[in-house]
Amino acid sequence: MSVEAQRSAIAVCGLADLVPGRGVAALVGGEQVAVFRLADDEVLAVQQLDPFSGAHVMSRGIVGTRGDHVTVASPVHKQVFDLRTGRCLDPVGRAPADLRVWRARVDPDRRVLIDILPVAAPA
Amino acid sequence: MTTTPSAPTPEGRQPQDLVIVGGGMAAHRLVEAVRDRDPDGAWRITVLAEEPRAPYDRVALTRYFSDFDAGALSLAGPQFWADPAVQLHRSTRVAHVDRHDRHVDSEDGRQFRYDALVLATGSSPFVPPIPGRDLLGTFVYRTLDDVAALRGWVNEQSALRGRPLRGAVVGGGLLGLEAAGALQALGVGTTVVEFAPRLMALQVDEGGGQALRRLIEAMGIQVRTATATTALKGSAGRVSRMLFEGGERIDVDVVVFAAGVRPRDELARASVLEIGPRGGVVVDDACRTSDPRIWAIGEVACMAGRCLGLVAPAYAMAEVVADRLLGGDATFPGADMSTKLKLLGVDVASFGDAFAGSPGSVEVVLADPVAGVYKKLVLSDDGRTLLGGILVGDASAYATLRPMVGLPLAGDPAAHLLPEGAAAPRSADLPDAAPVCSCNNVTAGRIRGAVHDDGCTDLAGVKACTRAGTSCGSCLPLVKKIVTTELTRSGIAVSTALCEHFELSRAQLFDAVRVTGLRTFSEIIARHGRGGGCDICKPVIASILASLGAGHVLGGDRAALQDTNDHVMANLQKDGSYSVVPRIPGGEVTPEGLIAIGEVAREFGLYTKITGGQRIDLFGARIDQLPAIWRRLVDAGFESGHAYGKALRTVKSCVGSTWCRFGVQDSVRLAIALELRYRGLRAPHKIKLGVSGCARECAEARGKDVGVIATDTGWNVYVGGNGGFTPRHAQPLAEDLDTETLVRTIDRFLMLYVRTADRLQRTAPWIEEYEGGLAAIREVILDDRLGIAADLDAAMAAHVASYSDEWRDTLEDPDKLRHFQSFINAPDVADPSLAYVAERGQARPATAQERTDPTVMIAGTTLEVRR
Numbered sequence: 001m002s003v004e005a006q007r008s009a010i011a012v013c014g015l016a017d018l019v020p021g022r023g024v025a026a027l028v029g030g031e032q033v034a035v036f037r038l039a040d041d042e043v044l045a046v047q048q049l050d051p052f053s054g055a056h057v058m059s060r061g062i063v064g065t066r067g068d069h070v071t072v073a074s075p076v077h078k079q080v081f082d083l084r085t086g087r088c089l090d091p092v093g094r095a096p097a098d099l100r101v102w103r104a105r106v107d108p109d110r111r112v113l114i115d116i117l118p119v120a121a122p123a
Numbered sequence: 124m125t126t127t128p129s130a131p132t133p134e135g136r137q138p139q140d141l142v143i144v145g146g147g148m149a150a151h152r153l154v155e156a157v158r159d160r161d162p163d164g165a166w167r168i169t170v171l172a173e174e175p176r177a178p179y180d181r182v183a184l185t186r187y188f189s190d191f192d193a194g195a196l197s198l199a200g201p202q203f204w205a206d207p208a209v210q211l212h213r214s215t216r217v218a219h220v221d222r223h224d225r226h227v228d229s230e231d232g233r234q235f236r237y238d239a240l241v242l243a244t245g246s247s248p249f250v251p252p253i254p255g256r257d258l259l260g261t262f263v264y265r266t267l268d269d270v271a272a273l274r275g276w277v278n279e280q281s282a283l284r285g286r287p288l289r290g291a292v293v294g295g296g297l298l299g300l301e302a303a304g305a306l307q308a309l310g311v312g313t314t315v316v317e318f319a320p321r322l323m324a325l326q327v328d329e330g331g332g333q334a335l336r337r338l339i340e341a342m343g344i345q346v347r348t349a350t351a352t353t354a355l356k357g358s359a360g361r362v363s364r365m366l367f368e369g370g371e372r373i374d375v376d377v378v379v380f381a382a383g384v385r386p387r388d389e390l391a392r393a394s395v396l397e398i399g400p401r402g403g404v405v406v407d408d409a410c411r412t413s414d415p416r417i418w419a420i421g422e423v424a425c426m427a428g429r430c431l432g433l434v435a436p437a438y439a440m441a442e443v444v445a446d447r448l449l450g451g452d453a454t455f456p457g458a459d460m461s462t463k464l465k466l467l468g469v470d471v472a473s474f475g476d477a478f479a480g481s482p483g484s485v486e487v488v489l490a491d492p493v494a495g496v497y498k499k500l501v502l503s504d505d506g507r508t509l510l511g512g513i514l515v516g517d518a519s520a521y522a523t524l525r526p527m528v529g530l531p532l533a534g535d536p537a538a539h540l541l542p543e544g545a546a547a548p549r550s551a552d553l554p555d556a557a558p559v560c561s562c563n564n565v566t567a568g569r570i571r572g573a574v575h576d577d578g579c580t581d582l583a584g585v586k587a588c589t590r591a592g593t594s595c596g597s598c599l600p601l602v603k604k605i606v607t608t609e610l611t612r613s614g615i616a617v618s619t620a621l622c623e624h625f626e627l628s629r630a631q632l633f634d635a636v637r638v639t640g641l642r643t644f645s646e647i648i649a650r651h652g653r654g655g656g657c658d659i660c661k662p663v664i665a666s667i668l669a670s671l672g673a674g675h676v677l678g679g680d681r682a683a684l685q686d687t688n689d690h691v692m693a694n695l696q697k698d699g700s701y702s703v704v705p706r707i708p709g710g711e712v713t714p715e716g717l718i719a720i721g722e723v724a725r726e727f728g729l730y731t732k733i734t735g736g737q738r739i740d741l742f743g744a745r746i747d748q749l750p751a752i753w754r755r756l757v758d759a760g761f762e763s764g765h766a767y768g769k770a771l772r773t774v775k776s777c778v779g780s781t782w783c784r785f786g787v788q789d790s791v792r793l794a795i796a797l798e799l800r801y802r803g804l805r806a807p808h809k810i811k812l813g814v815s816g817c818a819r820e821c822a823e824a825r826g827k828d829v830g831v832i833a834t835d836t837g838w839n840v841y842v843g844g845n846g847g848f849t850p851r852h853a854q855p856l857a858e859d860l861d862t863e864t865l866v867r868t869i870d871r872f873l874m875l876y877v878r879t880a881d882r883l884q885r886t887a888p889w890i891e892e893y894e895g896g897l898a899a900i901r902e903v904i905l906d907d908r909l910g911i912a913a914d915l916d917a918a919m920a921a922h923v924a925s926y927s928d929e930w931r932d933t934l935e936d937p938d939k940l941r942h943f944q945s946f947i948n949a950p951d952v953a954d955p956s957l958a959y960v961a962e963r964g965q966a967r968p969a970t971a972q973e974r975t976d977p978t979v980m981i982a983g984t985t986l987e988v989r990r
Contacts, residue, residue, distance in 0.1 A: 012948040017941075021683030024947040025954075032954070035947070039645075039655075049956075054971070055699035056956050060690050060746075062662070063683065065655030066623070073658035075687035075695055077593070080658070090583070093563070093590030 009103075011111040015041060018112065023059035023072070029116040033102055034059035036083060037112075038070065044083045045104040045114050050074045051088075051097035058099065066090075138167045138208075141448065142227055142235050144217050144390065145243030146172020148181060149421030149437040151198045153241060154209055156445030164208045166448060169235050171215045171227070173244075174266055177204060182434055187270050188305045196267070220394040222414055239416055239448055242391060242404055243441075246384035246422040246430070251293065255355030260362040261378045264302040273379065277309045280376055287312055291365050291375045293352055294382035295322040297466070302379045303344050304467040314345035314373060316352055316365070318382070326462065326473045327497075327513050330490050334497030334515045338469045341495070386423045386430045399425030408454040409447055410440045418444045431458045461528075463514075463521045470518035475511025475528035476501050484510050489540035498540040500524070500532075507531045519852070559601055562594035567605055574609040581618075582606055597848035600888060621882065622659040625652040629807060629882040633667050637878075642673045643680050662686035663882050666769055669805035670877050672925050675932055676768075677939045688767030691942060692929060693749055694740075698968040700957060701749060702742045703729070704766035705756050706802060709776040709794030709814075710737030719759035727752055730965045736773035736811065738764060743966055745953055747945040753930045762928035763803075769883070770805045771812070774798040775823065779816025779833065788833030790816035793862065797831075800866070801873065803926050807880040807889075810873065811845070825853040828876075828886040829869050834858070838865045842872055843890040843897065851887040854897055857905060867916065871904040874915040958982070 012026040018037035025048050026033050032048035036059075048056045053076035061072040066089055069082045080090040086099035100118040107113050141157065143150045154168055172178070179196040187196060204211045212229075219228045220240065227235045248263035250256050260280070262273045281288055290306045292299045295317025306313045315322070321332025322339070336346050347367075355378060356364040366372045386403040397405040397413040403425030410418050410426075419425075420440035422432055431437070436458040446453035461474035479486050483504035490497050496516035503510060509532045514521055520539055532539070553559070555568025573585045582603050586592050592599040610617045619628040625648075627635060632651065641647045644664055648656055656664075665684035669676060676682070676689050688694050693701035705720065712720075720739050724731045727748055729741040744752055753763075766772060774797045777783065779790030794814040804810065813824030814831040824830030830841040830853040837859045844853030857868055880889040890897050902908040933939040944950045958969040958981045966982070973979040 010948075017947060019682055019942075021680070022942070025945065027946045027949045027952060032946075032956070053697060055697065056954055057695070057699045060687070060695070062658040062686070063655070064624075064657035064661065066657065070655065071657065075690065076697070078658055090587065093587060093593035 008117065009113040009115045011107070011113050013112050015043070015106050015110045015112055018043070021063045023061065023063070025056070025059040026114065028102060028114050031118075032056050033114060034061075034072070035104060035112065035114065036063055036072065038063075041106065043104045043106055043112050044070070045102040046072070046081065046083060046086050046099040047101075047118070050076055050079075051099065052077055052079050052091075052094055138164050139238035140236050141166045141168045141239045141241070142237035143168065143170045143241045143243055144227065145241075145245060145387075145421070145423075146170060146174055146178050146211070146213065147243060147245045147421065148178060148198065148434060149245070149441050150241075150243040151178035152438045152441035153243065153420060153445060155199075155203075156442050157448060158206060158208065160445055160449045161208075166208070166239075168209045169237075170209065170211045171217055171229065171235065172211065172213050173216050174268070175214045176267065177211060177213070179267060181265070184264075184267070184270055185301050185305050187267065188274065188308050191274075193267055193271075217390060220390060220417075222394055222417070225416065237416070239418065241444060242412070242417065242419040242423055243421050244387035244390065244423045246386045246432070248380060249383045249385050250380045251352065251382055253352060253354050255357055255362065256380070258355055258357040258362040259360050260357075260376060261355065261380065264298055264305075264379050264381045265384075270305070273305070273377070274309065277306070277311060277377055281310065284376070288376040289374055290314070290377040290379070291316055291373065292379045292381055294380065295319070295346065295348065296325060296381065296383065297323060297464070299379075299381035300339065300466045302381045303339075306377070306379065307342070307344055307467075311377060312343075312345075314347060314375075315339070316350050316367070317346070317348045318351055320349045322346065322348065323471065326471065326477070327515060328478060328499065330488060330499065331471075331473075331497045331513045331515045334490065334492065334495060335469065335471065337492055338495045338516060339467060342467055344467070384422065384432065386425070388423055388425075391419070391423070399430065400428060401425075401430070403430040406440075409452075410444050410455060411447075418447075420444055426455060426458070429458075431460075433458070433460065433462060435459060461525050463518050463525075470514065470516060472514040472518035472521040472525075473512070474521065474525045475509070477511045477513050479510070481510050487536045487540065489537070500536050500539065502532065502536055506536065509536075553605070559605065560589075560591035560594075560598045562598075563590040565589045565591040570602055570605050571609050574606060575613060579606075580610065580615060600884075601849070621663060622657055624648060624654045624656050624660050627651060629663055629667075630879045632663065633670070633878055636664070636667050637671060642668060642671075644684055645680065656684075658686070659882070662689070662769075665689065666805045666807070669770075672921055675929055675936075675939070677929075677933065677942060682939075682942065686769075691746055691749060692763060692767055692933070693744065693746075694767050696742060696968070698957060699746075699954060700742070700968070701744045701746065702740050702766070703744050703749070703752055703756070704734065704738055704740050704764040705761035706764035706798070707738040707773075708798040708802075709774055709791050711776075711791055711795060716759065716761070719761075720756070723752060723755045723759070726755070728959075728966055730967060734766075736766075737775050738766075738773060740766070743959065743968075745945065745957065747943055747950070747953065750934060750940055750943050754934055757928070757931050757934060763930040765803060768803075768805060769808050770803060771798070771801040771810045774801075774812040774814060775827070776814045777816050777819075777821035779814075783816060785819060786816035786833070787835045788816055788838065790814040790822065790831075790833060793831065793838070793865075794822075797866070797869065800923055801869075803929070804873065804877070804922055806873070806877045808883050808885045810876075810886070812869075826850070827853060829853070829872060831865065831869075837861050840865055840868055842900075843887040845885050845887050847885070849887070854890075856897070856901060868904055870919040871912055871915040872900070874918050875900065875903060 020037050020039050023034045023036045026035050033045050034048045035045045037043050048058050057075050060075045064071050071080050072083050073080045079092050081088050081099050086101040088096040088098050102118050103115040178198045216230045217227055218230045225237050248265045263269050288311045290311035291314045292303045293316050295315045303313045303315050322335050351368040353368050354366045355362050362378055365375050388402050388404050391404040399405050404412050404419040406419050406424045410420055412419050421437040443453045443455050463472040479501045484501050487500045499513045501511040509527050553567040557567045559567050569589050573579045573588045577588050579585045579588050585606050591602045607617050620626045635651050661684040724741050729743045732740050734740045774794040776790045776794030780786035811827045812829045813822040813827040815822040815824045816833050825841050826844045832839045839858045840856045841853030842856045845851050945953055959966040960969045969981050
């Protein structure tokens, strides 16, 4: 892994610190990020800000699936988002708004690394 | 009336003699009324009762059939008759009144002098003069002895014949239907025979009579109206057959005559007092007869040409005479013939000008034979003023309508006839224009359009398409009902699946998990579902596991299933902060407790507010502050109030008999016991209870899922009440229960609800959708019709035995405390987005506008918080 790539990501916690299916909040580059561990130990990260309610609570949402999308539902009004792309799958009657996504991975020491900058907004 | 009796005796004079002939309810009330007004004993009272027992409650006579306890019917305890100023002579029939020498002679030769004589002899049952009316097996239905004899005969004959008896009641009025109910309760196949064209001809009109007939026939009682009984035939002296005009006949083993009454005015006739046109002793509005020293009260008194058969006017006359005897000038206030009664479980009420006798009056009628309801309002000719009405099948509006007789009726009169709590019809067949979702003003028509035109095939689709139910969500049950109705109407199969991951309904899932014993989500979804679950099924499974005692909500893989509030055992607020509610059982808290809560709120800068459930809510707690707050609260003796769970919330109480001058039972003690029993019980939806110490109902118990109201003999329990989008009044489940039976009844009701209700379904809609409704639920709970009562009892016992405060358990478990960090990589940094301003001396979240206004003093989450 190039130094460049390493400097652009930080370790927020150990994989063992994450409970599968239950998110946590992390501070990444001054931004609040919601980090999730899935059953197969894949790790995903999206913005902690719920775009519909304005509260920073996405890490406290229920993880699930919709079709073959892996999803998280906002704990405030239950809008549903695709955890991998951040795309809003169910705006529950509101104008849709998506979540920004951060690239996250587990390094050989089983630490959770998250890029400092979010992935560019989906096309 | 010329002379009036001498004024009451001044102090010390020899007391005067008041003799009362008759030992019924009117006589009893008169003794009570005189003694209350006569502390000095100006009157020495002698009561001559024909029956062998002290006065008893004849209105509740039928209750004798269920508990066979004559004593329970007596109107007063022995100490009432131990009063030295009162002499009760039982089994004493009066033969003669000497008006000149002012004394009364009994048949057994005793003589009783009187200064004032009151005739309270009531009336006797009328037996039509038909052949065979004296055969063995024929009865009347007036006194305790009549009822005891009837019961004896039925038991004896049933044993003798080895089969259920066939019975007939002559008379379809109030008493006749009561007698029919009594016979049916004894297992007799009963027929009511009424000469008039309808039942209860005195109280209800033609339409009401038909509705009543339909309801009574639905209970297996045969009804014959406009039928004259011509004769009774017997075999070996026992009644065996009843003949009707026109030649028809039925076989009978027992006959009860309840065809009206005749006033017992024989004594007055013999004493040459003025007699009414249809019998009864004529009295003026002071209840005085044609002899100034003789009065008459109750059914024997003929006031304005009529004898009144109801208890209320009889009591009113007794009060008038008592007032007069003690020097007052009270007059009879007029007979309010309004009645509300429950006959064979059927509500019947009539009030005011029930038969629209007033000139020009108009009638507004709701006749719904399907629901077995008939309601009529009589209004003035301009349709504004309420004059009277009749209610059959559902008399819940009686309490509000009767006091409004003579007053203008607000709004559309017909609205008062609709089922209680239904301001507008809430059923699925709402008119298209009817508003359903008020937040987003979506009408029923728009929702139907979403199904038929926009092709939505489920609730989620309709929500997305019309925005109905996407704000507060309280209209969702109604939206779901309309969508289901429209889908079925257009032939689309309506699935009861929970979500895309589970085909099963909640109740089916509950049974599956209970039977298979699976206790983790992954096992359950592998066996009964598919996919990864979602925000619908995960909380349902979490609730089912909690109800089955699978352990702490944050234990094992359950931590990832919990819904928004259970997620951290606190109530999420709009800005991402939480509110905290310590349990305050029954709403009772000590000064020290109040101070402790106040100190915690002040120390953490929390906004405090009293809740609807009689407890205190603390707002503005960050997720990372929750453990510290709860450590202080637990140390002060508090425990989780479960305000965040779909679980028991509170058991509200009024002060009840410990302090209140009206309280009849200790409602606080019961409320505390119930709250400590059911605390932590997870359920399909929140559960609220209330206990009121008397009928004034200050704890608003009938607005609760389970409402308990004290009576002087125990508790009445009502179920299926709630506030919210469709307010419901709890309906009676059982009456006069002792505490132990009450608790067992509530145990079973709650457990049955936990096991069979749908997702997020309160008890009210659950009861409505339960097959057979409340009546079926009553049979399951009180009569153990399904044979599952023991399981329900055991399940509740397991809940009570295993209860432990989940906040205390969290504080003692580092693994669980891990869930309460602000940031996993910066636990000491608080959520920087939280911002509060001061208002009315407390903190509240800053509005978006305030956040951008530099002049507004914004406090972060630290306020004046001592670290």
